[in-house]
Amino acid sequence: MTRSSRSQPLRPSLAGATGSAAAAFLALGVLASAMPAVALAAEAAYPAQPIKLIVPFPPGGGTDIVSRLILDKVREDTGWTFVADNKAGAGGNIGLDAVAKSKADGYTLGMGQTANLAINPTLYPRMPYDAAKAFTPVALVAGQPVVLVVTAASPYKTLSELVAAARAKPGTLTMASAGNGTVGHLTGELFSRQAGIRVTHIPYKGAGPAATDLLGGQVDYYFATPQTVVSFLKAGRLRALAVSSATRLPVLPDVPTVAESGYKGFDTSDWKMIVAPAGTPAAVINRMNAQVQKALSKAAMIGQLQSEGSVPMAGTPQQAAQFLAREQQRWGEVVRAANVKVD
Structure with missing residues (x-):
């Protein structure tokens, strides 16, 4: 057996390969170099087919309304074809699970929101998807704060008066x-913690029954969506003490924010965010984001969102991802601190 005086590192050599091996090696190199070009061409042609947006709530609700508004505006600007697919159930989990399991090619997106992206991961003992890993944020769309309302006959005229009463008789x-x-x-739980009060929570199965009992004097106050209570406020049957957003709502310009009322930094909303399956190409994400931001900048779109109590949101996909991480941490802490259990 011969032995080399010095070992040499092995190097691939076409000259020493058989003809078939050399051909295979060359073919692999050509394929590898061609794949990025094919991917870039596909992304440049996006979209080449209808885009499906899965809406994880029933038709006619707040998430559905905002979803169709944004799709209509992007369609007007681009001529792209969209299909809104309502897949409701399990607090929005069923629809987003369908998104998570879809092909990451930009042709299936989902309208995520505070519940199914930030609250449910802690609220539900088992989730069908990992909200922190299963999606790539595309764009924030809008946020809808809640309004603290009491009946017109309530003795509480301001948030300070309600807090004083709660402190005087804890739990009542x-x-x-x-x-x-x-x-x-x-x-409400977050506000109670910040205000240092203890109250009794009465959960209802939907906004309608909660509003009915508030109007009937069965409960003292209610953090409600603007759509639920604006008509009652205009009719003088309810009184709004504060809104949960950082700034006042155009639809309720005379109602102060919780922050204005002495609780600095208080800011919550039921936000809406378009997401794609994890692994969707960045070029596709960025293209869709640009069109969503363009739609949200239009006066007509801003007016439509504001009329139903929402505030347009904006930002890059990276900013949306950072926002989502903060919201997941915040709402997870609230759920754990209040020991909230799903019905």
């Missing part, structure tokens, strides 16, 4: 919500 004031783990419920 009752707070309605549209259900355990809703944004209204958790906003």
